[in-house]
Amino acid sequence: MRIAASFFLCLFFLVSGASAADPVPTPRPIYFATGSSKGTVGGHVLRGERDLYSVTAAAGQAMTVTITAPEGNAVFQIYQPGTTIARDNDGILEFKGNALRGAGETDDATRWSGRLPQRGTYLIVIGSTRGNAGYTMDVKIE
Known part of the structure; x- marks a missing residue:
């Protein structure tokens, strides 16, 4: 009996305490309908979590990003090509790269418009x- 209890206790600690950090999520691409320069995505982001999207563009193109949330509590950052995503020791996502001016981590952007560098x-x-925040985000690239 004692051996079985020890086995299950060890198994519990092995499964619950020694698990590796969550994997780094892959950004979901934003697609544009054929002939359109605009795409829309939406979802819910939990407090403390992040939703990740990617969009491909050429240098000099104009991009406008707008996010709306029923409770006005969704914001975004936009990072330039080459940005890497990792998790810190606490499992929090880290972004190593350059954010666009006005759409950085401390900007709490809900709308951004500019030429892509x-x-x-x-x-x-x-x-x-x-x-938690429900949101709809529009991305336009011309």
């Missing part, structure tokens, strides 16, 4: 300023 895949990171 380089060709490549841009990373759009959605988070919440408080609580």
